[in-house]
Amino acid sequence: MTKARVSKVFLLPEALPLDSGQVLEGAQIAYExxxxxxxxKSNAVLICHALTGDQYVASxxxxxxxxxxxxxxxxxxxxxxxxxFHVICANVIGSCLGSTGPASIAPDGKPYAMRFPVITIRDxxxxxxxxxxxxxIEALHAVVxxxxxxxxxxxxxxxxxxxxxxxxxxxxxxxxxAQNIAxxxxxxxxxxxxPNWRHGDYYGSDARPDNGLAVARMAAxxxxxxxxxxxxxxxxxxxxxxxxxxxxxxxxQVESYLRYQGSGFxxxxxxxxxxxxxxxxxxxxxxxxxxxxxxxxxxxSTARFCLVSFDSDWLYPTAESxxxxxxxxxxxxxxxxxxxSASAGHDSFLLPxxxxxxxxxxxxx
Amino acid sequence: xxxxxxxxxFDLDAIAQRIGGQIGKAAGPSRVLDIxxxxxxxxxxxxxxxxxxxxxxxxxxxxxxxxxxxxLSVIQGDANTDLCNYPDRSFDFAVLxxxxxxxxxPDQVLDQLLRVAxxxxxxxxxFAHWRTRAALMFGGRMPVTNAIPISWYETENIHHVTVExxxxxxxEKGAKITREWNFANERAISPLGANWxxxxxxxxxxx
Numbered sequence: 001m002t003k004a005r006v007s008k009v010f011l012l013p014e015a016l017p018l019d020s021g022q023v024l025e026g027a028q029i030a031y032e033x034x035x036x037x038x039x040x041k042s043n044a045v046l047i048c049h050a051l052t053g054d055q056y057v058a059s060x061x062x063x064x065x066x067x068x069x070x071x072x073x074x075x076x077x078x079x080x081x082x083x084x085f086h087v088i089c090a091n092v093i094g095s096c097l098g099s100t101g102p103a104s105i106a107p108d109g110k111p112y113a114m115r116f117p118v119i120t121i122r123d124x125x126x127x128x129x130x131x132x133x134x135x136x137i138e139a140l141h142a143v144v145x146x147x148x149x150x151x152x153x154x155x156x157x158x159x160x161x162x163x164x165x166x167x168x169x170x171x172x173x174x175x176x177x178a179q180n181i182a183x184x185x186x187x188x189x190x191x192x193x194x195p196n197w198r199h200g201d202y203y204g205s206d207a208r209p210d211n212g213l214a215v216a217r218m219a220a221x222x223x224x225x226x227x228x229x230x231x232x233x234x235x236x237x238x239x240x241x242x243x244x245x246x247x248x249x250x251x252x253q254v255e256s257y258l259r260y261q262g263s264g265f266x267x268x269x270x271x272x273x274x275x276x277x278x279x280x281x282x283x284x285x286x287x288x289x290x291x292x293x294x295x296x297x298x299x300x301s302t303a304r305f306c307l308v309s310f311d312s313d314w315l316y317p318t319a320e321s322x323x324x325x326x327x328x329x330x331x332x333x334x335x336x337x338x339x340x341s342a343s344a345g346h347d348s349f350l351l352p353x354x355x356x357x358x359x360x361x362x363x364x365x
Numbered sequence: 366x367x368x369x370x371x372x373x374x375f376d377l378d379a380i381a382q383r384i385g386g387q388i389g390k391a392a393g394p395s396r397v398l399d400i401x402x403x404x405x406x407x408x409x410x411x412x413x414x415x416x417x418x419x420x421x422x423x424x425x426x427x428x429x430x431x432x433x434x435x436x437l438s439v440i441q442g443d444a445n446t447d448l449c450n451y452p453d454r455s456f457d458f459a460v461l462x463x464x465x466x467x468x469x470x471p472d473q474v475l476d477q478l479l480r481v482a483x484x485x486x487x488x489x490x491x492f493a494h495w496r497t498r499a500a501l502m503f504g505g506r507m508p509v510t511n512a513i514p515i516s517w518y519e520t521e522n523i524h525h526v527t528v529e530x531x532x533x534x535x536x537e538k539g540a541k542i543t544r545e546w547n548f549a550n551e552r553a554i555s556p557l558g559a560n561w562x563x564x565x566x567x568x569x570x571x572x
Binding site for chain 1: 396418420426427429430431432433434435436437438439440441442450451452455
């Protein structure tokens with residue numbers, strides 16, 4: 001394996017205060033940048049990644065060797081044009097690709113594991129804002145995020161209303177629904193039921209809770225797809241065989257695909273990070289943070305907003321985006337919204353889509 | 366029709382000039398809501414020529430995408446259900462161009478227009494135009510004309526309306542008609558006999 005490319009790392013100069021009341025001392029944030037920052041620092045675009053995403057938005061992933069997760073959207077001449085914009089993408093606090101998370105070493109010299117404080121989406125954004133402070137970027141030209149990245153984007157717009165002039169939210173929500181929480185709990189229980197999890201203290205050992213993490217990923221992956229997409233892709237076709245085995249091997253292509261997704265995921269992601277980040281998402285309720293009224297969350301904002309949903313997304317369906325749009329209307333914010341047609345479900349925002357490209361390009365420019 | 370510097374459609378042009386003439390009287394930019402804004406031609410003109418603060422609502426996602434790609438603030442939504450989400454008098458002007466006849470309840474939409482804005486502009490094809498009448502009277506078939514170009518079975522128009530019907534609706538709603546335009550062959554005509562002669566009508570209303 002080639003040596004992993006090391007991201008830039010920002011050491012937070014001060015302790016990071018958290019919503020839980022705890023503080024995170026000596027935290028660091030790993031990030032990637034693309035394109036040049038102009039002299040008055042007015043062309044920065046912050047991209048917020050999804051649950052299991054990372055800072056490698058438009059560069060090769062150091063572990064998998066695969067292209068960046070949004071390479072088709074970010075680059076020279078692409079909808080988020082790095083000839084014009086200075087794109088920043090950071091690994092969130094709590095994650096495991098260079099930013100401080102449960103796998104990081106605590107001040108006592110041992111990994112945090114489950115001693116890592118429970119974090120929220122707003123805590124992740126606090127980390128991102130600290131990074132912007134460190135880079136001396138006063139106001140972003142735009143902040144962009146899909147799924148969990150969209151939650152961070154909304155949180156930044158609500159809590160730091162002067163830090164971004166444009167706010168683009170794709171396939172996201174202002175709160176996690178009971179169904180969203182239920183699926184995450186399924187994943188967490190799968191991890192914690194793995195005998196190798198050992199209450200999170202698996203870092204020194206060779207035995208990791210990979211089985212639990214793979215099951216969590218498989219369950220989550222189903223929520224990212226649509227019935228139509230799955231049927232188009234796999235139907236009931238069998239995998240490498242002519243007939244059913246009358247056993248519990250992966251007879252069907254869809255089973256084989258999910259197993260592949262699950263096992264691939266364990267190579268690049270930390271099980272405890274999965275626990276912490278899903279918890280942060282479950283706690284997310286932007287209205288609750290602002291006295292129960294979502295419109296009040298955006299009362300101080302002068303940014304332009306754009307929300308995009310996909311008609312086959314049942315994880316964060318269109319109604320969730322509309323809910324945000326109505327709140328923005330009520331505060332007279334400048335807002336655009338479009339529901340795009342796509343068959344791939346929640347994952348549609350990551351896949352080729354000409355209309356999405358035009359909306360992103362038009363809005364960010 | 367969507368070329369950047371092409372002229373606005375005649376009813377939109379009349380609205381743009383009328384709004385433009387009134388802008389600047391109030392402090393700050395005038396706020397306009399364009400319902401059924403299509404790809405945003407009127408919105409773009411109002412922003413560009415008069416510095417207005419313009420928002421749009423459009424049902425067709427393809428048109429919304431085109432408008433958003435131009436940098437306009439457009440929400441994909443339905444005039445029938447979404448206007449209730451805007452606070453009272455949140456706009457100076459509301460525009461409903463060639464959309465009234467496609468709504469489920471034009472009377473309720475008119476109420477909403479006059480609730481969210483001080484002044485409303487409504488344009489529609491006039492079903493009492495002589496060509497329409499002739500088609501019905503002599504052909505006995507649903508008219509297909511310049512103004513109503515799509516056959517009855519595939520048109521979006523579900524509530525055909527005439528100039529006289531609209532005046533009556535406005536009166537019933539207690540709305541004041543502060544100005545009226547009539548058009549035939551894409552040109553303004555005098556209001557004399559408009560119910561016969563106008564292919565399209567445009568009304569400016571207020572409470």
